Amino acid sequence: MTWIFENWDKFLEASGVHLRLAVIPVLLGLVVAIPLGWLANRSRSASAVLMPLSNVLYTVPSLAMIVIMPVLLGSKILDEINIIVALTIYTVALLIRNIADGLHSVPGHVVAAANAMGFRPLRRFLTVELPLAVPVTIAGLRVAMVSNISMVSIGALIGLGGYGQLFIQGFQSNEDIIWAGLIGTLVLAFIGDVLLQLAGRVLTPWVRAGR
Amino acid sequence: MIEFRAVTKRFEDGTIAVDELDLTVEAGTITVFVGPSGCGKTTSLRMVNRMIDPTSGTILVDGKDVLSVDPPTLRRGIGYVIQQAGLFPHRTVLDNVATVPLLSGWDRRRARTRAAELLETVGLPAEFGKRYPAQLSGGQQQRVGVARALAADPPVLLMDEPFSAVDPIVREGLQDELLRLQAEIGKTIVFVTHDIDEALKLGDKVAVMRTGGHLAQYAKPAELLSAPANDFVANFVGKDRGYRTLTFLSADVPVHEIDAVKVGDTVTSNSWKLVVDDTRRPLGWLSPVDGSVEVTADRLIAGGSLYDGGTLRSALDAALSSPSALGVTVDAEGAVVGVVHADDVLKALAAARAAGEVPS
Ligand SMILES: Nc1ncnc2c1ncn2[C@@H]1O[C@H](COP(=O)(O)OP(=O)(O)O)[C@@H](O)[C@H]1O
Numbered sequence: 298m299t300w301i302f303e304n305w306d307k308f309l310e311a312s313g314v315h316l317r318l319a320v321i322p323v324l325l326g327l328v329v330a331i332p333l334g335w336l337a338n339r340s341r342s343a344s345a346v347l348m349p350l351s352n353v354l355y356t357v358p359s360l361a362m363i364v365i366m367p368v369l370l371g372s373k374i375l376d377e378i379n380i381i382v383a384l385t386i387y388t389v390a391l392l393i394r395n396i397a398d399g400l401h402s403v404p405g406h407v408v409a410a411a412n413a414m415g416f417r418p419l420r421r422f423l424t425v426e427l428p429l430a431v432p433v434t435i436a437g438l439r440v441a442m443v444s445n446i447s448m449v450s451i452g453a454l455i456g457l458g459g460y461g462q463l464f465i466q467g468f469q470s471n472e473d474i475i476w477a478g479l480i481g482t483l484v485l486a487f488i489g490d491v492l493l494q495l496a497g498r499v500l501t502p503w504v505r506a507g508r
Numbered sequence: 509m510i511e512f513r514a515v516t517k518r519f520e521d522g523t524i525a526v527d528e529l530d531l532t533v534e535a536g537t538i539t540v541f542v543g544p545s546g547c548g549k550t551t552s553l554r555m556v557n558r559m560i561d562p563t564s565g566t567i568l569v570d571g572k573d574v575l576s577v578d579p580p581t582l583r584r585g586i587g588y589v590i591q592q593a594g595l596f597p598h599r600t601v602l603d604n605v606a607t608v609p610l611l612s613g614w615d616r617r618r619a620r621t622r623a624a625e626l627l628e629t630v631g632l633p634a635e636f637g638k639r640y641p642a643q644l645s646g647g648q649q650q651r652v653g654v655a656r657a658l659a660a661d662p663p664v665l666l667m668d669e670p671f672s673a674v675d676p677i678v679r680e681g682l683q684d685e686l687l688r689l690q691a692e693i694g695k696t697i698v699f700v701t702h703d704i705d706e707a708l709k710l711g712d713k714v715a716v717m718r719t720g721g722h723l724a725q726y727a728k729p730a731e732l733l734s735a736p737a738n739d740f741v742a743n744f745v746g747k748d749r750g751y752r753t754l755t756f757l758s759a760d761v762p763v764h765e766i767d768a769v770k771v772g773d774t775v776t777s778n779s780w781k782l783v784v785d786d787t788r789r790p791l792g793w794l795s796p797v798d799g800s801v802e803v804t805a806d807r808l809i810a811g812g813s814l815y816d817g818g819t820l821r822s823a824l825d826a827a828l829s830s831p832s833a834l835g836v837t838v839d840a841e842g843a844v845v846g847v848v849h850a851d852d853v854l855k856a857l858a859a860a861r862a863a864g865e866v867p868s
Pocket residue numbers: 519520521523524525543544545546547548549550551552
């Protein structure tokens with residue numbers, strides 16, 4: 298356990314990289330999944346394509362997903378973009394269903410009332426339907442965040458940074474370094490989850506008020 | 509004013525929800541659409557603000573064809589209240605009420621000031637503004653729904669079974685309040701209900717609709733009762749329509765003075781005595797006694813309903829429900845003014861019947 302304290306700089310750097318590689322895909326994935334979730338909720342045929350597709354994507358092994366990226370993207374093997382795109386795809390696959398479910402949970406009479414008040418569709422979506430879908434969406438975001446934090450380590454196999462590098466180094470030299478990576482992963486996942494849970498609470502004050 | 513001109517709505521599956529509806533809703537009045545479930549009331553209402561567009565025919569609001577206005581713009585000028593209130597669960601009550609002003613481009617402060625005024629108008633305390641809809645009772649949510657519909661001061665208000673989901677006592681309160689409010693604001697209101705009592709109570713005019721989207725009769729409440737156009741209407745307004753008609757007839761019956769006694773008094777009497785409290789509010793009746801007796805609370809027999817000094821129905825209810833056959837009438841403070849005699853009320857009833865005002 299002494300490795301962490303003796304190599305605090307290295308540990309922090311690995312944490313920073315790990316965090317970046319996990320969080321950016323969550324944000325990108327959310328941005329991409331919102332319109333797709335909207336589409337899936339709105340159109341039966343879109344849903345018939347998107348839902349099975351997202352299931353299939355989610356079953357692609359992460360190592361395969363990451364090593365195939367340079368081929369698909371024409372990027373260099375050591376580019377961070379490889380893992381960012383790969384994890385974004387997982388996030389999208391996970392969130393489409395959540396967002397579609399969240400939008401589906403908005404009561405029909407609330408949407409009808411919004412129409413009757415004179416909302417135009419985009420404004421209605423952004424200010425009525427999407428906020429009401431937040432509780433369900435946050436649940437999906439939490440899963441995506443934690444699973445991304447765990448999967449970033451795979452990137453080390455193709456030479457990317459983060460805690461995965463600590464696992465490789467530790468495997469080759471000092472078991473202590475493995476522990477450092479493991480603890481870092483768990484702490485990061487815990488913090489990420491708590492922060493998202495808090496964000497969910499802040500964004501949905503009405504949920505607690507209703508009880 | 510809202511005009512339906514030969515309006516028909518046929519849904520894609522072939523259902524004819526509204527069939528050649530011709531009807532004019534006068535400005536500043538409440539018109540009620542009433543009829544059994546599925547007869548096309550909601551569809552008719554929703555064609556006014558273009559939630560549904562007609563298959564054929566024209567709807568004019570203040571002379572303007574609604575189809576010529578883009579729906580969101582049209583809707584911001586027409587208040588709409590629905591059964592479940594349809595409040596936005598994620599917005600505070602105040603922001604719910606401010607919705608339409610904000611959509612119409614008011615600045616937030618002005619919209620909120622207006623919303624606060626409206627909460628007062630519909631009888632909700634100002635501190636409710638900070639709550640979320642889930643923290644209100646059904647009746648309170650309905651009031652917020654009405655406030656929200658009125659926020660941008662639209663000339664027209666559409667109400668689709670707004671009080672159906674609340675319990676009967678709250679419903680009655682909301683109905684009274686709507687009538688009081690309407691006396692102040694004078695909107696053109698179309699009110700949909702399946703409850704004939706609600707229709708007769710609220711409507712300046714009532715459109716009775718029957719399944720298939722046909723208009724069975726469009727008339728004032730008293731006329732629906734006294735001269736139903738056909739068996740469907742006669743059935744729909746009920747077997748007791750003769751009795752209901754009395755709601756719309758004023759009672760021409762004399763009010764007699766009555767000696768009232770108080771608890772603690774000693775009385776000798778061979779007739780019914782009305783017992784009142786110190787402010788002359790009625791407490792109950794004392795039945796005729798032999799000799800003299802002290803008035804005590806446990807000798808009181810509860811009285812019936814009070815005569816409101818207005819309708820023949822109220823006079824009849826009061827006289828018939830009173831153990832003494834004397835209907836008590838009170839002033840605004842609730843103090844006893846006098847009594848009406850059942851005999852007089854029945855005579856007035858017979859006269860109204862002879863004049864053809866009451867169907868037999
Ligand atoms: N979107 C729709 N598609 C097909 N039929 C409909 C639709 N909406 C309503 N209807 C039918 O039209 C008729 C009138 O419905 P509605 O206006 O809702 O009646 P009400 O409000 O009087 O209960 C009913 O038979 C109903 O089933």
